[in-house]
Amino acid sequence: MHFTKEYDLSSLMISISGVRGKITQGFGLEEALAFSKSFATMMNGGTVVVGRDSRPSGPYLESLLTSALLASGSSVLTLGLVPTPTTKAVVNLAKANGGIMISASHNPMEWNAFKFISKKGFFFSAEENQKLLSILQSGSFTKELVSPKGYIDSGEDYIDLHLSSVLKRVNVNKIKKKKFTVFVDAVGGAGSYVVPKFLQMLGCKVISHNCNPDGTFPRPPEPTAAALKTVEPSFKKSKASIGFALDPDADRLVLFTPKRGAISEEYTLPLALLNVLTNSKKKSKVVVNLSTSFLNEEVASRFGCEVIRSKVGEANVVEEMIRTKSVFGGEGNGGVIDPNIPSFGRDTLSGIAHILNVMAETGKSIDELMDELPNLYxxxxxxxxxxxxxxxxxxxxxxxxxxxxxxxxxxxxxxxxxxxxxxxxxxxxxxxxxxxxxxxxxxxxxxxxxxxxxxxxx
Incomplete structure (x- = not known):
């Protein structure tokens, strides 16, 4: 007898950002298993990379997903608690068939999500998402194997390769000589371990704040300047040269400066862009989304560069970057995209490295660099x-x-x-x-x- 279950997906958010929902209202075990089996069917027995953030539902969703992948013949490269960009980078570096990041990003704790990643570390396209949904609704899953050959392995070495790939994009020795003191607020999320480690590799003294991934978010998860006001006293007390705040899956970056405190997420991309274009030897194209500030046009105009605007969403920005052969891109929500890093998507490590590098190369403080940018309205x-x-x-x-x-x-x-x-x-x-x-x-x-x-x- 063939039985196909009809799934009610009306309460889920399904887009180029994956599938997300509230654990108790549409994205429970049954729905998560269905998406896991659909994804495993698409992977067709290849190696799959799995990472997650610190949400309490993450470990059991990871176990569910891993079981579905193993049962269909896939091998799993498990990363544990890592940023979304690291999961994407490892898919690329390990030449895996695909991957999943288990994270609802800036949504509240009762939410979780699967972010589907295809070969070369790109998020699923609209066509791939449609194929996934077709498999789910038809119930045409790969049948469980009696003797699957897949295995589980750690991807720790690949994590270090991601960090090394970012370091290659900046002058590490110059940054080290500055001996920056850097404040990090990881909101108890996926960047709690990787980001401080990365900063130490750049010779920085790290002041860790909210870097205990205990399954709680000690401040609002979306790192806007308003949400970070309660963190400002801790940053100022630290006497740090600069501060960085992350969202739970560490693909968005917001800054603190000694004079201004927490600043708008819209400043992250133009500050990183300033470093890239300063070190670029030719006029280039840059891609931002339609909701991103004019600040990027202002920086690009200094170097005679063209700014192209795409639809909102990392996958849309990346698609346009590839089409136009752009040297840099991103989104105004604090997402920095460097195509020369194997994550090729919003990457906090990339943003941190480029901003510290422009400070080191110019000898200017972050507040002096901010003084050179227009006011944001x-x-x-x-x-x-x-x-x-x-x-x-x-x-x-x-x-x-x-x-x-x-x-x-x-x-x-x-x-x-x-x-x-x-x-x-x-x-x-x-x-x-x-x-x-x-x-x-x-x-x-x-x-x-x-x-x-x-x-x-x-």
Whole structure:
């Protein structure tokens, strides 16, 4: 008898960021096993890399996933508690068939997720995600083997190769000579061990804060400047040269400076970009997403470089970087993407290395580098969609209100309006829509936000 179960996926967030949901509301053992078996079927007996963050549900989801992979004939290279970029890098370095990072990133503790990784360390494309879902809904899983040949092995040596690959992108000796004191807040997540170790390899004195991965997040998991206000006193007490804050899976990076405290996540990418373009010998292309600040255009213009804007989402930025042969890229949420590192995605280690390197090369403090960048006038808000309203009708209200000079519909609605932009789009990771706005002055921002509020609430 052939029996195919119909799975209710309505409560899950399924996108290029993988599949995520609340453990007790749609992403429990039954659903996780179904996705594990579907993924194992796609891997077809090859080697698979598995990493996770510090969420309490991580170990049992890892065991479930490992069992499904072994039963289908795959071997598992297990990394334990590591950043998402490290898992991606190891897939590439080990020439594995694919991998999974078990992490719901900045979502609260009751959430977890599978981030699906294909060959060469890239997140699943839309086509690969659709294939995975087709296998799940049809129930056409690989049958369990009586005598599978797969095995479990540690990927610890590959983790060190990831760290070494990042070190090759900077002048390690110059950074070491500076003997920077660096403050790290890993929110008790996946970067709790790897990031301090990496900084020590750069000769830094490390002040570890919230680096105990005990299954709790001692501050809000999304590392925004507002969320980090409670951490500022600890950073200032440390007298560190610079501070870095991470999200739970350590693919997003936010800075503290001695003068400013926690600063916007939008500054991470342009500061790293400054280092890359300073050391680039030719005019190049850089890719950022539609929701990322003008700051990157300002830095790129100093070097005669072109900035290209992609859809939101790491996979979309990477796809555009490959298409345009860009030297660098990233997202304004603190995601730095260096194509010369085998993670080829948002990588906190890359961001840390490039920012420390520009400090070492120029002899300038992080606050002096910040003084050379324009002020940021940006607002990011999230809203539930009003009952009975479609996204399309919402977009029409914004278009009517602002009469934009330029429109892009490649990812929601992006409008350019007199030296400012507004981006309205559904979230890939939460059941909400986002409105991101950037202007050239505080007065313009306040005026624009009043009009945004009218569009959302009326």
């Amino acid at each position: 940006m607002d990011k808000q999230s809203f539930p969609l009003a009952k009975g309203m479609s996204l399309q009708s919402l977009y029409e209200k914004f278009t009517s209100e602002f009469s934009p000079k330029l429109i892009s519909e490649k990812d929601g609605l992006w409008m350019y309006v007199s030296d400012s932009w507004i981006h309205i789009r559904p979230s890939n990771t939460e059941p909400i829509f986002r409105v991101i706005t950037e202007t050239k002055s505080q007065t313009d921002l306040e005026s624009t936000l009043k009009r945004v509020k009218q569009c959302v609430e009326s």
